[in-house]
Amino acid sequence: MRNKYRNTDSSIKAGDLILTEQPFAFVLSSKEQGSRCDNCLEKGKVLKCSGCQFVYYCGRSCQRDAWGDHKWECANFKRVAPKVLPDGARMLAKIINRLYRGDGHSFRSFYSGTSFRMWKDLMSHYSDLKADTKRMDHFTTLCVVLYEFLKDISLPNTVELMGLYGRMVINSFMILDIDMNSIGTGIYLASSILDHSCDPNAVAIFDGKTINIRAIKDMPCLDWNQMRISYIDLMKTPYDRQTELLQNYYFLCQCDRCIDENQIKHVHGAICLNKQCNEPVSIPWKEDCLLARRPEKTEVNEPSNSRPEKIEENSTDLDKIEENGVDEKDTLHCKECGTKYTEKHVDVFVKTMEFTHVHLQNMERASVAYVDVCQYCLDRQEGVLHPLNVMHAQTLDHAFDALIQVQLWEKACVYAEKLIPCFKFYYGDRNPLLGLLHLKYGKILLFKMEIEKALAQLKSAEKIIKMTHGDRHPLYKEQLLPLLQQAIMES
Structure with missing residues (x-):
C-alpha cells in the first residue's frame, strides 16, 4: 500500500488527514503475543505459527501477507527456541534483514508528490549514543542476542550496527491501540520528518499498524517544516518533559508551553487558602525542585515555532528555573489576594507532595493503579493541592482508570468530572x-441512565475524535457512534 498524502498547495483545516503510511519495519509487543495478530495487530482469536511456535496470526490471509517478512525469522526463532527474542532485538533484526536482503536502502516513503524520506535520511545521533551509558549497555546486550539469532546473514560492523540502532531508537513510533495504549513499535520513514512540540498542531493516530497524521489546527498551507506532534506524554512538569526529551531524543524543547509562566506556576501549585481565589500558590516542597529549563539567552531570539535546538544531554549552559523563579518570602502568600501561609500550612503541603510523589512512582513501576492508594492520596490532597497541580492530575488519572477496572461507576464519575479540566490544561482542547x-465518561453515564449528561459528554467526544481520528476510524464508527445514537434515542 502506497502512502497517501495531502497536496501541499492547499490550506489545512483541523481534522484534515495529511499523511497515511505503512511501517518500514514493526514489531508487536511481546506482552501482546497470543492475544493479537502479529500482522494486522487486531485483538481476538489467533493461531500460533506452526513453524516457529512464536508468532500468532488471526487467519491465513494475514499469515500469507506476513510470510515475506516472517520466513527468514521463522527458521531463526525455531533454532534458538526456547529462548525468547527481546522486542528491541527483533526490531533491529527486521531492519537488518530489509536493508541487506530487501529493498531497505532504496525504499522511498513519500510525504508529498515530490518529497520523500529514505532510511539514510534518519538521524542516528551517533556521538550522543556513544556518550549515553544506558543506551550503550542496551546496544551491547542486543548485539549479543543478534549474533546468536542471525546466523544466516553477515552482520554489519559495530559502527554500522550502532548507526542502525541509533536510527531505530530515535525514530521509532509507539504503535497505539484504540484506547491509546502501546501495543508495538514501528519505523515510519515519512512520518519521521515531524518534529516535536508540547503544543502540537498535528497528531499521530494508528489504525492497526497504519499511521495516520491529522492536523488539529488550521494552517494556511501544509508546511512540513512547521508541522509538530508530541513525542511524549504531556501531563508532566515542563522540566520533566524536557528531561525526557533530552534523554531519549537529545534535544532541549523550547516550545511555548515549556516556557509558559502560567503552566510553570500551576504544575506544583498549592491551593489558595482563600476559597474565593483560584490562583495557585508556589511553595517549595523539596530542595532543587526544578520546574523548567532554559538555555542561555542569546542576542537573537529564535522564533517560538522553530525546530528544537539539538544539544548534548550533559550540557551545562542551562538556566534552571526553580519553583517559578520566586524567592522563599514570596512563596508564603498568594500573589493574587495576599492570603498568607503559616509554617503549618507549608508543612502540610510539603508532606502531601512528598507522599503523593512516592505513591505515583510506585504505581508507575507497578504499571497498575490501586483504588485504595489513589483514594488515600486524593483525600490528603483535598484542600492542599491546586486542582491543576500535575501530581493531583496524575493521581486522578490513575484513580479513574482503576475505578473503571473494578466497575465502581459512581466514584469514577466524580473523578472524571475533576479530570476533564486537568486534561484540557495539560493536553489542550483537541487531544485524542x-x-x-x-x-x-459518557459511556458510564449512559450505563447509569443519566442520559442528558451522557449526551453532553459523548457530543464532546465526537467533536474531538472526529477531528483526531476521522469518521472512518474504528473508535469513531464502532464505539462512539453507537453510544451517541443510543443516547439520542434515549433522550
Missing part, C-alpha cells in the same frame, strides 16, 4: 486522550 476521556 481528552476525546477518549469524554467517551469513557
